[in-house]
Amino acid sequence: MTDRFKYREDREAYSAARVRALEALLIQKGILTDKSVDTVLGYFETKMGPFNGAKIVARAWVDPEFKARLVADTPAAVAELDLPAGMAGAEGEHMRAVANDPGVHNLIICTLCSCYPWPVLGLPPYWYKDPTFRSRAAREPRAVLAEFGVDVPESQQIKVWDSSAQIRWFVVPERPAGTESLSESELEALVTPESMMGVALAKAA
Amino acid sequence: MKLQHHLGGLEGLGPVWTETRVFVEPWETRIFGIHTAMMALSSQLPLPATPSAFDTIWTWADLRKGAEGINPFDYFKYRYYEKWLGGISGYFIEKGYITAEELDALTEVYYADPDKALPGGGAAAIDERIIQYLVEGDSPKRDVPVGDVLSVGDKVFIKNVPTIEHTRLPGFLRNKVGTVETVYEGAYTYLCDTGPDGIGTPMPVYCVAFDPQELWPGNAEANFILYADLYSAYVLPADVAEAA
Structure with a gap:
């Protein structure tokens, strides 16, 4: 039997050295520059990230007509807002928003890989990429959501959206109660990536 | 597999x-x-x-x-x-x-x-x-004619295509029946040709709704619907599948 069920003791140190060696070779051989990786990472810190999705959701909370347009034609509604260039860029070419309401809770999954709407949500968190989540959420979403601390009553229908082709999905969570006096920018702070994929509810601070 | x-x-x-x-x-x-x-x-x-x-x-x-x-x-x-x-x-x-x-x-x-x-x-x-x-x-969207497309509400049978290396058809949907929820406008390629699996050229894509009780009889939670976006190569109108 091989050591298939064991990890190297220096698992992380080894991977860290190996990825550094790979990046060094790619720079040496003229494939990438010494700034390429940081260029990508910087882009996800400032241009593509959940801060964009939070603005979209907060607008949907304060403007029901915008919310209706967002669900009917997501790219056109997103383009109305003053967001960075690239909202229809990489992994956002074809996006679709679904809105929660008292009767329906939406959950986004990708059973084949980890498709995620980069421009509005940035990069997928580990829970979304984990094979256990991807397997179980398809058959027992209520049990999975309970493990995230979200109890969806039996009477509320769950819609699970499997991202298996070109569409990148996200959820418009319900506006939390008791937030009537908050400004749009204060509302943005209540919107988490988890709430925009359906494994959390937006909560008043 | x-x-x-x-x-x-x-x-x-x-x-x-x-x-x-x-x-x-x-x-x-x-x-x-x-x-x-x-x-x-x-x-x-x-x-x-x-x-x-x-x-x-x-x-x-x-x-x-x-x-x-x-x-x-x-x-x-x-x-x-x-x-x-x-x-x-x-x-x-x-x-x-x-x-x-x-x-x-x-x-x-x-x-x-x-x-x-x-x-x-x-x-x-x-x-x-x-x-x-x-x-x-x-964008995988391509401006080509798509011919006959299915309509919202159509029943579809999901094929069990001969996948080898790669597919965008989740295994648990194969040989199951669903209902078209959305017909996406236009035609979509995939990033590569998957051979006998069937995708790669521009084709329609549908969002298809499935009843989890039909996917996993007696073994799925109640009151939920599973939707998947599926290339047209993976679906057949249910009446055509029945006649075949």
């Missing part, structure tokens, strides 16, 4: 991992950056030529084929970006950009001295193209 194509509905896996971080080790950021730069420099994209020595194709399909091709035990054993590191390193070796020996040797160097600086240099045009790719993306 690859287990990785049949994850949906798999039982006995234990609790989910509720980790909300995108990266759990600093090194993981580097392999993500390398992958995204490769996608931006991939040779099939209609973007400006750069001095980069990268002259082959690297898309999500290549990354997915790598992850789908590994031993299923390893698929569950290793974290997401560990699989990326293995697959991407293997690609550069297979395509002859680097050798396994030089990667191993340099790994030892950085292992012994993790703070040793990376080499410098490179043309600015390479990084400009990376930004351009992120801003513009790579």
Whole structure:
């Protein structure tokens, strides 16, 4: 039997050295520059990230007509807002928003890989990429959501959206109660990536 | 059959991992950056030529084929970006950009001295193209006639196509019946031709609704609907399937 069920003791140190060696070779051989990786990472810190999705959701909370347009034609509604260039860029070419309401809770999954709407949500968190989540959420979403601390009553229908082709999905969570006096920018702070994929509810601070 | 194509509905896996971080080790950021730069420099994209020595194709399909091709035990054993590191390193070796020996040797160097600086240099045009790719993306939509398309509400039978290396048809939907929820406008390619699996040329895509009680009779939760986006090569009108 091989050591298939064991990890190297220096698992992380080894991977860290190996990825550094790979990046060094790619720079040496003229494939990438010494700034390429940081260029990508910087882009996800400032241009593509959940801060964009939070603005979209907060607008949907304060403007029901915008919310209706967002669900009917997501790219056109997103383009109305003053967001960075690239909202229809990489992994956002074809996006679709679904809105929660008292009767329906939406959950986004990708059973084949980890498709995620980069421009509005940035990069997928580990829970979304984990094979256990991807397997179980398809058959027992209520049990999975309970493990995230979200109890969806039996009477509320769950819609699970499997991202298996070109569409990148996200959820418009319900506006939390008791937030009537908050400004749009204060509302943005209540919107988490988890709430925009359906494994959390937006909560008043 | 690859287990990785049949994850949906798999039982006995234990609790989910509720980790909300995108990266759990600093090194993981580097392999993500390398992958995204490769996608931006991939040779099939209609973007400006750069001095980069990268002259082959690297898309999500290549990354997915790598992850789908590994031993299923390893698929569950290793974290997401560990699989990326293995697959991407293997690609550069297979395509002859680097050798396994030089990667191993340099790994030892950085292992012994993790703070040793990376080499410098490179043309600015390479990084400009990376930004351009992120801003513009790579839409699979194609302006071609699509012929007869299904309609919302149509019952469809999901084929069990002969997948070999790669597919976008989840295993748990094969031989099942669903209902068209949305007909997406136009036609969509995929990142590669999947051969007898059937996708790659422009075709309609449908969002199809499934009753989980029909997918897993007596073994699925109540009061939920599962939707999947499916290329038309994977679906047949249910009446046509019945007549066949």
